[in-house]
Amino acid sequence: MASLSIHSKKHKVAVVGSGNWGTTIAKVVAENVQAHSDLFEQEIQMWVYEEDYQIPKDSKHYDAGSALSTKPQKLTQLINGLHENVKYLPGIALPKNIVANPDVADTVKGSTILIFNLPHQFIGRVCDGLRGKVIPYARGISCIKGVSVSDQGCELFSESIGKKLNIYCGALSGANIANEVALEKWCETTIAYDPPAMDSKQPTPAGSPSASSADLPSLQKSESKSMKLAALPAEYPPLNHANVRTLFHRPYFHVRMVKDVAGVSLGGALKNIVALAAGFVDGLGWGDNAKSAVIRIGILEEVKFGMQFFSHTCRSETFTEESCGVADIITSCSGGRNFRCAKMAVKEGKPIGEIEERELNGQKLQGTSTAYEVHSFLKAMAMEKEFPLFEAVYNILEGNNKPEDIPKLVEAHSTDDV
């Protein structure tokens, strides 16, 4: 509910990305800016990687008498005309305050809150195109599930986006199959947000939740702490935990705010490798016990990866207690795209890339490239043997091992806890 604000300016929100999850998150925040007009401007700009799209004949939008249906149209025009992302989120009515925009720089113009939500392989180039185009005191939230691996090592997307654009960027991740969230079926998510203390020093506006201990500056070290960031002007409502939560929390999308950006980001990225392993064993017809073994080992490797390589900031509890950890592994190993495509690949004896192309209508698997990226990082660190499940997935994708080899590959490391 809107309340009186002592701030003369409101936050403008942009969503960079418009796939299955990008469009769903745009819907979530578009509903919330309408409900909180004291904090947020009403329009949500959503960047669309432009393409031509032909409405299928079985779509309710197909009209044989209309030019809109009989030849391919720009996806942005279809989204803005039909208020539906007919390609990536078909069948879901979008709030009318979402505006699809094919120009990424124009999408983020004047926005103080930038939500990054696109397949991880594309974010580097998109951010390169945004350098110098975002307002200096903007704050970001990355909904991307992946890690950025380069010669310099393994980096979180929240960190790489932050460094490229010189803004603070947090992370959102959880057990959130997009189609279920879009249908407003209840779930939880985790948002890690831990900006420099200056953002929380602004006065709390009357009527809004007061600052809690979660708004206090963190003692954790991270690169964003050492960046020189522009302070959010006092004319804006503070971007503390309460107001960030307000932007994302819905009755069907429950948000838990934390500070562990590394744990939240890694949970989302690494579970995609685990989901492939679960799909492999399910494709063999090995049943739920085998899948549960994969989940157990997967959680342990996630925790180990976080504590080994991000020990300054990572909390093991993030993986074992939050939606972005254990809950996301469970949902992804039940109905996620990585799981489903890996299962089909084994059952049909086909490469997973072929299944992805056939089944996903342009949506992208994140687990396959993440398995390669994590492998190349572990190899550079000479630590492949410490992560046998992640390595097994890489070796199966590479053709060095078969899904049937998974028990043997993880057994060598599965020592008794005595």
Ligand SMILES: NC(=O)C1=CN([C@@H]2O[C@H](COP(=O)(O)OP(=O)(O)OC[C@H]3O[C@@H](n4cnc5c(N)ncnc54)[C@H](O)[C@@H]3O)[C@@H](O)[C@H]2O)C=CC1
């Ligand atoms: N779909 C889901 O259920 C969930 C996905 N995620 C994560 O959210 C992130 C985004 O995923 P989705 O929105 O589902 O994407 P998606 O899998 O639907 O991918 C399609 C998107 O990629 C864009 N694209 C294609 N080629 C491109 C290019 N060259 N440059 C830029 N964009 C291009 C398309 O325009 C489209 O917007 C991923 O990291 C994913 O792991 C997180 C939670 C749930």
Ligand SMILES: O=C(CO)COP(=O)(O)O
């Ligand atoms: O991240 C997801 C659910 O939380 C979706 O996983 P997939 O990309 O495997 O569909």
